[in-house]
Amino acid sequence: MDLEIRQLRYFVAVAETGGFGSAARSLHIVQAAVSRQIQRLERSLGVQLFDRSTRHVRLTRAGERLLAEARAVLDAVEHTRTVAAELAAENRQTLHLGTTRAFDARTYQLLDDLAETAPDVRVRLHRFAPDERLAAVRSGELDAAVVRVLDGAPGLDFTALWTxxxxxxxxxxxxxxxxxxxxxxxxxxxxxxxxxxxxxxxxxxxxxxxxxxxxxxxxxxxxxxxxxxxxxxxxxxxxxxxxxxxxxxxxxxxxxxxxxxxxxxxxxxxxxxxxxxxxxxx
CATH class of the missing domain: 3.40.190.10 (Periplasmic binding protein-like II)
Structure with a gap:
């Protein structure tokens, strides 16, 4: 399954505006581009996200479930951009990110989006065990860490990325x-x-x-x-x-x-x- 941040952004726009045309206007793109990306997202997930049988498109049950997750992912991307912008404003060009020891395709998708929006910030990955990652964030050795399962830890604020x-x-x-x-x-x-x-x-x-x-x-x-x-x-x-x-x-x-x-x-x-x-x- 290959999800793009752009697809989630278009999906949320359609859900919030109630139509493909209105979503396209809010995104300042053509309607065909919105429709095409939503169709690709539905094929990737294997589910129908919108009921298109009425004048105003409506979320299906699968779409309703995805909406909260999509908003959380977009919030996390925006949060990562904020961290990157702060680093750039402080003339620091490296963001130190803690990740799992194994290759993680989802994390790299997030990094690809960050590279597009903050090309001057270089991301350096540090592979630690979960507890070591959080300790390194607290000490300042890391600027941020990606962790699973844990939804909170003393002295840290957590933002959901994906499920x-x-x-x-x-x-x-x-x-x-x-x-x-x-x-x-x-x-x-x-x-x-x-x-x-x-x-x-x-x-x-x-x-x-x-x-x-x-x-x-x-x-x-x-x-x-x-x-x-x-x-x-x-x-x-x-x-x-x-x-x-x-x-x-x-x-x-x-x-x-x-x-x-x-x-x-x-x-x-x-x-x-x-x-x-x-x-x-x-």
Missing amino acids: DSLMAAVPLGHPLAEHESLSLGQLAGLPLRLAPQRNNPAFHKLIMSACQDAGFVPPLGPPFTTFEATLYDIAVGEPSWTVFYPLGDLPRAPRAALRPLTGITVTAFLAPARTSHRRSDT
Whole structure:
């Protein structure tokens, strides 16, 4: 799924103005460009966002759900631009951003948009564990950090960026692999491969709490190690499963089935340093 900030901006404009023509006028572009981008967004998501059967377009249920998320993403982009503008005004040309250790396609989409709006600001990525990221923001080592699951931390302000759906991995030959998507309840009988709580406390708590809300405590299998090793073990070992949020394109897993996990999502947040704590580059 490849979303563009421009598409979300056009989508919000149509939703708020009630029509493609009025949205185009508010955006100072032609109506055909708005319609084309909305159609691409709908194809990318696989859902219809607007009911076009009436004189004034109306949001579908899927569109209503997306609207709040789209506004949050646009607010986060604007917040990032503000941080970049402050850096430029202070004659500091580098924004130090904490991210996950793995390649994260969503973060790079945000960076691409920032590069267009603040081309004089260079972004340097620092890959830390979640707790280390937040500590570095507090100390001023980082100007901001992207974190998942956590929606707040002492001394920091969080802004929602986007929401990720989760995926489950099960053995390809298991009966559950025949389903197009899976719920937590369907996975109740399989051992769960989850990283130790100390590695990512927030994500560990999210998954365990969600399983309990679904009516079961998952039996724990061998711990999640690396992504590739865990998928291999699921493919060739005793039946088990794991859960993850995609950071980019789904990996090749010849003997494991990767299925969307319904009923649970993960939100990413931007945690910027407060102005007085930001680092000063020389």
